[in-house]
Each structure stands twice: as structure tokens, then as C-alpha cells.
Amino acid sequence: MTVVSPKIDLREIEFRVLPMRTRFPFKYGIASLTALPHLVLKVETEIDGILTRGIASEGLPPKWFTKNPDTTFEEDLPAMLGVIGHAAELTLARPPATFFNLWRELHEEQASWATAEGHPSLLANLGVSLMERALLDALCRRLGSGLHAVLRGNHLGLRLGEVRPELSGAEPSAFLPERPLSSVRARHTVGLGDPLTPAEVNDDNRAADSLPLDLETCIRTYGLTHFKIKVCGNLDLDLPRLEALAELLGPGALFTLDGNEQYAGIGAFREHWEVWREKAKIRALLDSGLLLVEQPAHRDESFSPSVSTDLADWPDHPAFIIDEADGGIDALPRALTLGYEGVSHKNCKGIVKGLANAATIALEEEKRGRPVHLSGEDLANVGPFALFQDLAMMAALGIGHVERNGHHYFKGLSAWPEPVKASMLEDHGDLYGLHPEGYPTLFLQDGVLDLSSLNAAPFGPARLLDLSSLETVDPRDPAGFIRVGMPEDQGL
Numbered sequence: 001m002t003v004v005s006p007k008i009d010l011r012e013i014e015f016r017v018l019p020m021r022t023r024f025p026f027k028y029g030i031a032s033l034t035a036l037p038h039l040v041l042k043v044e045t046e047i048d049g050i051l052t053r054g055i056a057s058e059g060l061p062p063k064w065f066t067k068n069p070d071t072t073f074e075e076d077l078p079a080m081l082g083v084i085g086h087a088a089e090l091t092l093a094r095p096p097a098t099f100f101n102l103w104r105e106l107h108e109e110q111a112s113w114a115t116a117e118g119h120p121s122l123l124a125n126l127g128v129s130l131m132e133r134a135l136l137d138a139l140c141r142r143l144g145s146g147l148h149a150v151l152r153g154n155h156l157g158l159r160l161g162e163v164r165p166e167l168s169g170a171e172p173s174a175f176l177p178e179r180p181l182s183s184v185r186a187r188h189t190v191g192l193g194d195p196l197t198p199a200e201v202n203d204d205n206r207a208a209d210s211l212p213l214d215l216e217t218c219i220r221t222y223g224l225t226h227f228k229i230k231v232c233g234n235l236d237l238d239l240p241r242l243e244a245l246a247e248l249l250g251p252g253a254l255f256t257l258d259g260n261e262q263y264a265g266i267g268a269f270r271e272h273w274e275v276w277r278e279k280a281k282i283r284a285l286l287d288s289g290l291l292l293v294e295q296p297a298h299r300d301e302s303f304s305p306s307v308s309t310d311l312a313d314w315p316d317h318p319a320f321i322i323d324e325a326d327g328g329i330d331a332l333p334r335a336l337t338l339g340y341e342g343v344s345h346k347n348c349k350g351i352v353k354g355l356a357n358a359a360t361i362a363l364e365e366e367k368r369g370r371p372v373h374l375s376g377e378d379l380a381n382v383g384p385f386a387l388f389q390d391l392a393m394m395a396a397l398g399i400g401h402v403e404r405n406g407h408h409y410f411k412g413l414s415a416w417p418e419p420v421k422a423s424m425l426e427d428h429g430d431l432y433g434l435h436p437e438g439y440p441t442l443f444l445q446d447g448v449l450d451l452s453s454l455n456a457a458p459f460g461p462a463r464l465l466d467l468s469s470l471e472t473v474d475p476r477d478p479a480g481f482i483r484v485g486m487p488e489d490q491g492l
Contacts, residue, residue, distance in 0.1 A: 005157030006142065008135055009096035011051075012044040013088045016470035017485040018415055020059065023207035026380065026409045027193035028230055029260035031063035033380065033409070037485030039084070040385065040467060043134040046096075047142040053464055054138030056130050057385035058348060059406075064379065065123040065348075067261060067298070067324070078478040080126065083119055085475030086110065087127030091135075098157035099139060103132060103352050107329070121327030122299070125350050132351040133389055133459070140458035147459045148180035148396040151355065163329060163356045166363065172355065175362040180395035180455050183448050187226040187256065189378065189405035190215055192237075196244055209411050209437060216248060218408070223446040227255040228294075228377075228403045233262030235272055239279070246281040251288040256375070256403075259296030261324055266310035269296040270317070286318075292373050294344060295323040303334055311339035321373050332357050336364055342373030345397060347381075347390050358397050376402030382410050383432070383442070384424055388460045395451050404442075404449070412441035417469045427462040428453045 018038040026033040040057040060080050062073045090109050094102055107128055114124035140150050150156070152172050161168030195201045195214040207213050212221040229245060231238045249255070263269040277283045295302070302325035311317055319341035325331060332343045342361060345354045357374060364372045376399040381387040387406055394402045412435055413421050424432045424440045430450040432440040442449070453462065471484040 004143075005098045005100070005155055006047050006139065007096040007098055008102060008139065009046040010043060010091050010094070010102075010135070011046060013092060014042040015473050015475060016040045016042070016467055017473045017481065018470055019485055019487045020382070020410060020415050021487045022409045023209060023211065023411050024205045024213065024409070025193055026405070027191050028258075029063060029262060030067060030069050031061070032193070033061055035487050036061055037481065038382070038386075038415075039130075039473075039485075040470060041084075041088075041130050041134050042467070043131075043138055045135065045138045045142075047139060050142060052138045052142040054134045054136070054141065055385055055460060055464065055467075056133035056137060056389065058126070058130055059380055059382065059386065061380060064324070065126055066120060074478075074482060077482065079119060079123060081475040081478050081481060082117075083110070083114065083124050083127035084130055085127070086113060087131050088475070091131045099135060099155075100157040100159060100352065102135065103128070104162060106131060107352070120299075122324060122349070125327065125353070126348055129348050129350045133347060136351060137389070137459040141464070146180070146455050146457060147392040148176070148455065150459075151396050152176045156352075158352070158355065160356055160359055163352065164333065164360065166333075167356060167359050170359045170363075175359045176396060177398040180392075180451070181398060181400065182395075182452060182455065183450050184376075184391065184394055184399070185226050185401040185448050186222070186224065186404040186444055187228050187376075187401045188215075188218060188222070188224045188447075189403055189408065190227055190229045190245065191405075191409075192230045192232050196248055207411075211411065211435070211441065222444040223448075224444075225252070225254060225447045226401045227253060228258055229255055230258050230260060231262070231272075233259065233268075233272070235275055238272065239276065239282075242276055242282045242285070243279055246279075246285040249285065249289070251284060253285075254289045254291055254401075256291050256294055258294045258323075261295055261298040263296040263298075265297045265301050265304065266307050266314075266317075266320070269293070270310065270314055273318075290318055292319040292321050292341065292375065294321055294375070294377070295325060296320065297325075299325040299327065303338065307338045307340075319373060321375060323377060326357075329353060329356070332360050336360075336372075342375065344375045344377040345393065345399065346377050346379055347386070347393055348379055351393070354393065354397070374399060378403040378405045380406045380409055382406040383413055384416070384420060384428075384461045384465065388454055388457070391449065391451060391454055392459055395455060407442035407444075412439045414439040417467070419466050423461065423463065423465055427457075
């Protein structure tokens with residue numbers, strides 16, 4: 001059968017922004033998220049002579065793409081907008097080409113420019129990934145197919161050997177599941193400042209709504225069984241919190257630990273690990289439910305030669321994966337060589353890169369004769385675009401549980417225009433329900449998200465949504481972006 005890989009001619013790009021604030025502070029690593037601008041990117045393309053639009057979006061959080069404690073959000077934002085604007089300009093300048101050929105040239109040119117400008121790879125990829133997602137949405141809509149069919153049928157024209165030589169000849173049908181997952185299990189984020197019980201809710205963390213807030217209530221309301229626990233690298237804080245979590249979760253819970261780059265290295269993490277295990281309840285929790293440890297060391301230390309030694313000297317160590325260190329296209333192969341057990345997938349790190357990582361994981365599993373981890377992690381994704389596209393990728397990649405926190409830290413879809421809310425309830429009633437306070441909220445039952453309507457859609461919502469009420473913005477104008485993209489009464 002001949003595979004159709006249409007040429008995409010990008011005609012126009014439009015940027016809009018939605019100011020958003022959290023229900024209560026989301027504390028991770030060195031950041032405390034209270035508000036952010038949610039950027040929406042709309043493209044107009046011509047694919048096989050037919051004008052087709054596509055949309056992607058991303059919240060722009062502090063201190064994830066770059067982790068410099070000495071800068072403010074206002075100082076970091078121009079760099080985030082700069083890489084997005086530059087990627088858009090590069091893509092607009094390209095002649096019509098298949099998705100993969102567009103990506104290859106965009107990735108190479110963006111990487112070269114970012115290196116010259118001093119931007120880290122993780123940040124540079126943000127611009128590339130937004131273009132990928134918007135173009136992929138347009139392609140899926142033009143082909144009339146959902147994401148999984150487009151990927152597995154290689155309508156992108158992927159040649160993964162040009163991404164990593166060891167992947168030469170690798171076809172998506174060989175490493176993607178035969179069918180997309182019909183549901184995924186939510187792995188609930190336990191942020192550093194999240195209250196664990198109703199008694200811990202106070203004026204500093206109280207939300208002005210009736211959605212579940214403390215962990216105990218979230219478990220009861222959503223039927224949660226999987227969790228992602230943030231640790232901060234301070235024993236005085238982590239030890240009592242892990243004891244409290246062990247008491248609350250019990251032995252049946254499955255969870256990951258996220259170090260968010262707060263440890264000097266694997267050896268430093270081990271020192272804390274051994275102290276934790278001196279506590280019987282924590283030891284029982286770790287032994288019964290720990291799935292993996294995500295990014296304990298700072299990204300700059302993640303590939304230190306000491307990693308290999310530290311892991312070799314620790315024969316019964318837990319499985320470690322990289323997240324923030326997954327910047328360059330060679331990050332995962334380097335990590336596997338050092339002894340890491342896998343990598344996270346986030347759409348903000350790239351679609352093609354995620355597919356290459358999935359292919360590399362499949363090869364590594366064959367070589368090792370045991371599972372290697374491709375996890376699904378969140379970046380406070382909210383519907384309808386960022387969340388839907390993230391879930392669609394998880395379903396296509398076969399990732400059965402994924403960190404979900406956008407619905408927890410943000411008040412459903414309350415910030416979006418009314419037509420968007422109505423469309424979510426009409427088209428995706430398996431994912432969203434109407435909250436008594438009058439806005440759609442994510443529908444979690446027994447800790448599971450039903451992806452039926454999502455899999456039947458293209459790459460995102462079932463229909464293109466009217467976003468004309470959102471303010472247009474120019475990535476080249478950070479001051480103007482902040483002016484319209486941040487809530488008036490709250491900054492970062």
C-alpha cells in the first residue's frame with residue numbers, strides 16, 4: 001500500500017493569549033505557579049490544494065524550560081516568546097514539504113540559532129513543538145483521520161534514521177500499538193505545597209471554588225490509584241511529608257517520585273533515599289508502589305560521568321528517568337548508556353522527538369530483555385488544546401498512565417470563552433462534565449479518563465473552535481504580551 005505523505009504549505013500564523021490563574025499555588029522545584037499566560041497558535045495551511053487550519057497551545061510556566069533562580073518571570077518570558085516566534089518565522093519561510101521534511105529543517109535551523117543565542121535545547125524545542133502540533137492538527141483534519149492512524153500509517157513521512165542512525169528503517173507500525181488506548185489512568189500530582197488532608201487547608205492554599213483540593217478529598221472524589229509525588233531535596237521537609245503520604249496512601253498506591261532537579265547528583269539522592277528507608281512506613285511505601293524516579297539531578301549534571309559510577313555502585317537502585325535533561329535529540333541514547341531507565345514524554349519537547357524516543361525505547365527493551373520506561377508527564381496542561389493533544393499522544397504511544405494536574409491547579413475550563421465550553425460538553429462529554437458552578441471540568445471516574453471521543457477526533461478537539469474573543473499577541477513584543485496575557489490582579 002502506498003503511504004500518502006502530503007506536502008504542507010504554511011500560509012499564515014496567528015497568536016492569541018488567554019490569561020490564567022491557578023486555584024492555589026502549584027509548587028514545584030524552585031517555582032511557585034500562581035498565574036500564567038496560555039498561548040494559542042493557529043495556522044492556516046494548504047494541503048493538497050485545500051485550505052486547512054490547525055491549532056496548538058501551551059501554558060508558559062516559570063522555571064521549567066530554564067531553571068535560573070536569579071531571574072523573574074518577566075525576564076524569562078522574552079526568551080520563551082523568542083524561540084516560539086523564531087520557529088514560526090522559520091516555518092513560514094519554508095517551501096511546501098512533507099511534515100517530516102518541514103520538521104527536519106526547522107529543527108536543524110532552530111537548534112543552530114538557539115546555540116548561537118545561548119538558548120538551551122529544551123527551550124528551543126518549545127518553539128519547534130508548537131509548530132509541530134499546529135501543523136499536525138491541520139494534517140489530521142485534512143486527512144480526516146485521528147492522530148494514531150496518521151502516525152502509524154506514517155503520513156508524516158518519517159525517516160527516523162535521519163534523527164538517530166540506529167533507527168534507520170524503523171517504521172511507526174513497528175513500535176506504536178496497533179490501536180490507540182481507549183482510556184488512560186491519571187497519575188495525580190502531589191505538589192510540594194499541596195495540602196494532604198482537609199485539616200491542612202488554610203487561607204494560604206484555599207481555593208475559591210468547590211473542586212477537590214486536598215489529596216485525601218481528591219482520592220475520594222476521583223477514585224485515584226496513581227500518583228506523582230514531588231520531593232524538594234530538603235530532608236527536613238521531605239521526610240515528614242513522605243511519612244504523612246505513606247500513612248495516607250497505604251500500600252496499594254502506585255506512584256513516581258519527581259526530584260525536579262533538586263539534587264546535586266545521583267549520589268546525593270541516594271543519601272536521602274537511605275534516610276527515608278530508615279522509616280518503616282516510607283520503606284513499605286517505596287517497596288510496594290514506587291514505579292520510577294524522575295530527574296533528581298539538575299539537567300546540567302544529568303550526563304556527568306559520575307552517574308554511571310553512582311548507578312553501578314548502587315545495584316538495587318530504583319529506576320531513574322530523565323525529564324528536563326531531555327533537551328537535545330541525543331539525550332535519551334546518552335542517558336541509556338549511563339544507566340538511566342528511560343525518559344518522559346511531554347509534547348512541549350517535540351512530537352518527532354517523542355516518536356524517536358518511543359522507537360529507541362523499543363530497541364532498548366529488545367536489547368535488555370526487560371521493560372524500559374517511556375512515561376507520560378504533565379506541564380499543567382489544560383483543555384481543550386494542550387490537554388487533548390497530550391492525551392492523544394499518550395494514547396497513540398500506548399502510555400497507560402499519565403501525570404495529570406491541569407484540572408487540579410486550574411478551575412476547569414472556566415477561563416475559556418463560552419462557545420469553547422459549550423463545544424467541550426457537546427463533543428467530548430466523556431471527558432468533560434458540567435460542574436454545578438457552571439463550567440466544564442475534567443471527568444475522572446475510578447482514576448481513569450475515557451478517550452473515546454478524543455480518539456475519534458483529529459489531533460485535538462473534534463471541531464475547530466472560535467477563538468476570536470481572545471486577544472491577539474505578537475511574540476516580538478514581550479511587554480505587550482504580559483500586559484494582555486497575565487491576569488490584571490496577579491503576576492508571577
